[in-house]
Amino acid sequence: MDYVATGSNVKVLAKAIHSLSRIGxxxxxxxxGRWLALRTVNSSRSAFAxxxxxxxxxxxxxxxxxxxxxxxxxxxxxxxxFKSLSSLEKxxxxxxxxxxxxxxxxxxxxxxxxxxxxxxxKTHNLSFQDCESLQAVFDKERSPNVLRAQPRLxxxxxxxxxxxxxxxxxxxxxxxxxxxxxxxxxxxxxxxxMTELYxxxxxxxxxxxxxxxxxxxxxxxxxxxTAPPPDDFMCDAHGLIPHCYGTSEIAGPSTQINxxxxxxxxxxxxNHRLFSCFSLSSSQFRSLFFGSVLPTxxxxxxxxxxxxxxxxxxxxxxxxx
Amino acid sequence: xxxxxxxxxxxxxxxxxxxxxxxxxICLEVAPENLSRALKTAQNAKSVKIKLxxxxxxxxxxxxxxxxxxxxSRVVTHDIPVDVIPRRLWHDYKEPSMPDFDVSIYLPxxxxxxxxxxxxxxxxxxxxxxxxxxxxxxxxxxxDLVSVTTHFKDLGNPPWGDDxxxxxxxxxxxxxMAHARLDIKKLLQFLxxxxxxxxxxxxxxxxxxxxHLIFLHEDVSLQYFIPAVA
Numbered sequence: 001m002d003y004v005a006t007g008s009n010v011k012v013l014a015k016a017i018h019s020l021s022r023i024g025x026x027x028x029x030x031x032x033g034r035w036l037a038l039r040t041v042n043s044s045r046s047a048f049a050x051x052x053x054x055x056x057x058x059x060x061x062x063x064x065x066x067x068x069x070x071x072x073x074x075x076x077x078x079x080x081x082f083k084s085l086s087s088l089e090k091x092x093x094x095x096x097x098x099x100x101x102x103x104x105x106x107x108x109x110x111x112x113x114x115x116x117x118x119x120x121x122k123t124h125n126l127s128f129q130d131c132e133s134l135q136a137v138f139d140k141e142r143s144p145n146v147l148r149a150q151p152r153l154x155x156x157x158x159x160x161x162x163x164x165x166x167x168x169x170x171x172x173x174x175x176x177x178x179x180x181x182x183x184x185x186x187x188x189x190x191x192x193x194m195t196e197l198y199x200x201x202x203x204x205x206x207x208x209x210x211x212x213x214x215x216x217x218x219x220x221x222x223x224x225x226t227a228p229p230p231d232d233f234m235c236d237a238h239g240l241i242p243h244c245y246g247t248s249e250i251a252g253p254s255t256q257i258n259x260x261x262x263x264x265x266x267x268x269x270x271n272h273r274l275f276s277c278f279s280l281s282s283s284q285f286r287s288l289f290f291g292s293v294l295p296t297x298x299x300x301x302x303x304x305x306x307x308x309x310x311x312x313x314x315x316x317x318x319x320x321x
Numbered sequence: 322x323x324x325x326x327x328x329x330x331x332x333x334x335x336x337x338x339x340x341x342x343x344x345x346x347i348c349l350e351v352a353p354e355n356l357s358r359a360l361k362t363a364q365n366a367k368s369v370k371i372k373l374x375x376x377x378x379x380x381x382x383x384x385x386x387x388x389x390x391x392x393x394s395r396v397v398t399h400d401i402p403v404d405v406i407p408r409r410l411w412h413d414y415k416e417p418s419m420p421d422f423d424v425s426i427y428l429p430x431x432x433x434x435x436x437x438x439x440x441x442x443x444x445x446x447x448x449x450x451x452x453x454x455x456x457x458x459x460x461x462x463x464x465d466l467v468s469v470t471t472h473f474k475d476l477g478n479p480p481w482g483d484d485x486x487x488x489x490x491x492x493x494x495x496x497x498m499a500h501a502r503l504d505i506k507k508l509l510q511f512l513x514x515x516x517x518x519x520x521x522x523x524x525x526x527x528x529x530x531x532x533h534l535i536f537l538h539e540d541v542s543l544q545y546f547i548p549a550v551a
Contacts, residue, residue: 159362193358193402195362195398196399197397197398200395202391203393
């Protein structure tokens with residue numbers, strides 16, 4: 001396996017990794033002939049994030065025929081390769097990711113343009129563990145609610161909440177979306193500052209709400225998708241399980257002059273060069289299936305609850321909702 | 322610290338119904354961090370409304386109308402919990418009276434003073450401010466290993482006028498220094514917190530007792546009292 005990313009795509013790769021590190025502690029790495037997937041899931045298996053990088057993202061994309069490679073490693077080790085985002089842009093020309101079947105390590109090599117004559121190569125050999133493919137189970141087609149917006153909207157919204165805030169509540173009705181900070185403890189309520197923000201449906205590119213409801217999120221995970229900013233960012237409130245995904249047209253390798261035209265949106269993964277997907281289920285995960293979400297009275301509650309798939313398979317008993 | 326703002330310079334609309342017609346005031350205790358954070362998010366707002374409300378507890382509700390991508394504005398609302406101070410405790414919160422000072426002097430440029438005090442904090446925990454009525458001020462630190470003094474001249478002394486209570490300073494030898502020893506962190510914290518350059522910055526020293534700093538900027542006054550340490 002041999003992949004090379006050049007120019008500004010190195011920074012995009014780094015940002016994707018940093019963005020994943022905000023959600024999970026392990027990076028799941030999967031490469032096939034069609035794409036390279038970087039995925040993670042959080043410890044309570046209530047948030048999932050994934051970046052699919054298509055061959056056009058890379059200058060060199062060599063996966064041996066019929067081979068696919070899958071591993072996982074601590075995300076901190078990969079982050080250490082791409083330490084400082086600002087200096088990456090200035091100093092790194094090329095990033096090469098290699099693996100040979102007999103090796104037990106994944107090699108990341110950064111080619112730095114320190115000096116035109118000498119150059120500088122930073123090589124990182126990262127040990128990995130074998131693993132199963134990490135997948136989130138959801139079906140976009142079955143989403144009763146679809147919200148689609150420019151990423152700037154999400155960034156501007158999240159800014160009003162303190163970075164240390166644990167959870168937010170997201171509610172949708174037919175013409176508005178509300179975000180409120182969520183305070184669990186009764187006693188905390190008298191001390192805590194409550195912040196509420198609403199966005200009218202007009203601010204979204206698409207706003208289809210057939211099932212008005214509420215979710216609680218961990219704010220840290222909601223703000224992770226905002227880096228790197230996709231061109232097109234969609235948030236599906238899939239009944240009880242919202243997930244967000246974005247697609248980006250990224251500049252091809254520096255040797256390529258013409259960019260291919262933006263293709264029509266295809267099912268996962270699309271022909272865009274960078275496809276990112278974040279599934280955020282409520283942190284009150286199990287309690288969702290016991291009716292703690294509030295649908296509008298006109299909707300058939302039982303009908304909605306029965307049709308849901310489990311987001312991530314975690315059968316741990318979390319106690320009563 | 323005591324700060325006063327004239328509401329008429331800040332608010333288009335201002336309504337208050339105090340405790341009673343003869344005591345038309347409300348006294349609230351609030352965590353400054355909450356208020357500051359709420360105001361920060363409202364920086365680019367088209368308008369901001371502040372109301373005293375009762376939610377789960379008394380709150381200052383700050384509603385900011387923000388610019389948005391559509392014709393409908395975004396509204397962010399912050400409910401900041403406050404404690405209402407009962408009237409019987411109001412005397413604790415009255416503006417402190419101006420102490421009978423020995424010397425009153427204008428401060429050097431804030432930026433310079435910040436830099437000097439910032440560097441001094443690395444050498445000592447205490448700093449001595451001394452000044453006289455001839456426009457001279459010294460900032461001194463002294464430890465076993467080193468002593469450093471920064472001298473300022475021609476600062477000017479504010480003319481407080483023929484007030485009987487200022488008589489102590491009237492009959493004073495203009496060259497004689499009044500000084501007070503302060504915790505350097507307290508002074509630095511105050512200097513670092515200033516966002517704008519005040520139009521007037523004064524320092525009144527009660528020899529070995531208190532340093533009283535007064536900043537005036539347009540119609541806002543800010544006073545800071547720092548007790549001297551032995």
